[in-house]
Amino acid sequence: MLIQLAIMGLLAAMLPLAIVWASSDADKYRKLVWVTVFLTFDLIMFGAFTRLTDSGLGCPDWPGCYGHANPLQAHEQISAAEAAMPTGPVTVAKAWIEMIHRYLAMGVGVLIIAIMVIAWMRWLKSKRQEARFSPGLPTMLFVSVCLQGAFGAWTVTLKLQPAIVTTHLLLGMLLLAMLTWLGARQSAVPASSPDGRRLALSAAVGSALLAVQIALGGWVSTNYAALACLDFPLCHGKLVPEMDFANGFELWRHLGKTGDGDWLPFPALTAIHWVHRNFAFVVVAWLGWLGLRAMRIDATRRTGRRILIVAGLQFMTGMSTIFLKWPLALAVVHNGGAAALVLLLTMLNFEARSAAQAAVNRAATRLSAA
Structure with a gap:
């Protein structure tokens, strides 16, 4: 299951990576950062949609869905739960909403790992001369996205405890702010x-x-x-x-x-x-x-x-x-x-x-x- 989920995360990141690679922008690193900002904004919006449609427990375990990598494989368990409680937290639609949210989150995580790796490579290659490639902030982004993933897991395992869900939201906003700051650092000084x-x-x-x-x-x-x-x-x-x-x-x-x-x-x-x-x-x-x-x-x-x-x-x-x-x-x-x-x-x-x-x-x- 974990290997299948990792593949889904890589697939979610493939399209934005392809867009960056095919872009005519000479500064691919800057393009990658701003594409990641855009997708993180979208992820926050979709997270709100997940929460507001009561889909946070659409798959009541983590990181998979009833121990599977996607709702199709868990269709029997999901259908049984929906039949028992038709308006309950687990339905086929809610399971897909929840898992799509997780796939998107994994995709953003892959992009942030790419940003961190490129920053370290450029920083070491330039003998620490180019300030915009300073790896401190990209490394903090990697730590933050891992912490955000942990709170995503606790959101499910602690059954939508308000303090955990609110912290999950705040960490998502912090991640967006850090990425925006990194993107602004790639632009010309005003x-x-x-x-x-x-x-x-x-x-x-x-x-x-x-x-x-x-x-x-x-x-x-x-x-x-x-x-x-x-x-x-x-x-x-x-x-x-x-x-x-x-x-x-x-x-x-x-x-x-x-x-x-x-x-x-x-x-x-x-x-x-x-x-x-x-x-x-x-x-x-x-x-x-x-x-x-x-x-x-x-x-x-x-x-x-x-x-x-x-x-x-x-x-x-x-x-x-x-x-x-x-x-x-x-x-x-x-x-x-x-x-x-x-x-x-x-x-x-x-x-x-x-x-x-x-x-x-x-x-x-x-x-x-x-």
């Missing part, structure tokens, strides 16, 4: 700006706020609290409804249960939803201000404009999911918006820091020339 340092600090704060909001959103999703409040801007007709923060935000507990093993009360779900909803105003306000500030600097103008657009769309899809009662397609798009903001804020952090460093280097050059 124009210098003395304002870059202050913007970089503001962008770092924005990234931290976004990380908290994504964690809260993951907590909403993994606890199935998306429909805990169906009105807006109020919740159950109140500005501050009845809420149970202690049980809602107790981290180590089983899905749908309190830490003591009782059923999770509805006010706990209300608390989870209400906190995520209201913290969104803080995040959108900061990102709006940050985007406008970035647009005043040549080196970050385009990224700042994109942050404004995506943050606005993300807020709109968040509100729409409430009014439309969390339709699947819109919920997946909302997850994709969060991933897009991670990518854009990572780019802004890199551009702002690079612009500030370029300004320092330029000043030093002038001083030495004088």
